[in-house]
Amino acid sequence: MSNVPSPKAIILVVEDEPILRMMAVGLVEDAGFEAIEATNADEALVLLESRADIRLVFTDIDMPLGSMNGLKLAVAVRHRWPPIAVIVVSGHRAPEKGQMPEGTVFFSKPYPEGTLIDAMRQMLRAA
Numbered sequence: 001m002s003n004v005p006s007p008k009a010i011i012l013v014v015e016d017e018p019i020l021r022m023m024a025v026g027l028v029e030d031a032g033f034e035a036i037e038a039t040n041a042d043e044a045l046v047l048l049e050s051r052a053d054i055r056l057v058f059t060d061i062d063m064p065l066g067s068m069n070g071l072k073l074a075v076a077v078r079h080r081w082p083p084i085a086v087i088v089v090s091g092h093r094a095p096e097k098g099q100m101p102e103g104t105v106f107f108s109k110p111y112p113e114g115t116l117i118d119a120m121r122q123m124l125r126a127a
Contacts (some may be wrong), residue, residue, distance in 0.1 A: 007050065007096050008034040010051070014044045014059035014073065020109075024058060031117040032123075040066030055083060055124055063089035066116040071095055072102050085123035087116070 002037040013035050015021035015036060021037055036054070038044040040063045042085045057077050059070035068076070074086045076099035088100060091109030100106060105119050 007053075008032065009055045009057045010034050010036060010040060011058055011120065012036050012044055012047060012054045013040060014038045014057060014063070014070065016040055016060065016065060017061040020060070028119070028120075029090055031056045031120065033120070034115055039063075041068040041070065041076075042066040045076065048081060048084075053065065054081075055110065056085040056087065058087045058120075059089070061088055061095070062092055073098050075101050076100070076117060078104065085120075085126075087123070 013024045013028060015024055016039050020062045025035040025037060036047060038047055044057065044059070058072070059073050060105060061070040070088050074088050077086050078085050086101070086104045087107065088095065088104055089107045089109055089111055094108060095106055101127055105123065107116055
């Protein structure tokens with residue numbers, strides 16, 4: 001039995017609003033995970049291409065800057081990195097049936113923190 005602690009799961013938080021991103025990062029870290037940040041989908045894709053340790057993407061839908069919104073990012077992640085879990089959030093709209101890739105989970109803002117953390121843990125265990 002090793003005394004080396006297991007590495008924390010890496011969660012990529014993609015949110016264009018600085019205060020909301022900071023709150024989401026705090027939530028992820030308080031839950032015991034390691035957070036890395038992107039301000040839009042384009043930054044997220046660069047991080048995903050350069051790191052092999054990201055296990056979950058936590059993205060807002062509405063991000064006016066960049067080439068795609070959070071739903072398109074979820075589709076891109078599912079297509080290019082199928083093992084990575086995806087959680088999509090929005091305070092403005094819920095995705096229509098068929099807009100999110102299979103296995104993606106949606107939460108409306110403000111999201112219930114305990115339920116969101118439970119979903120993260122469950123998705124990371126399943127991955």
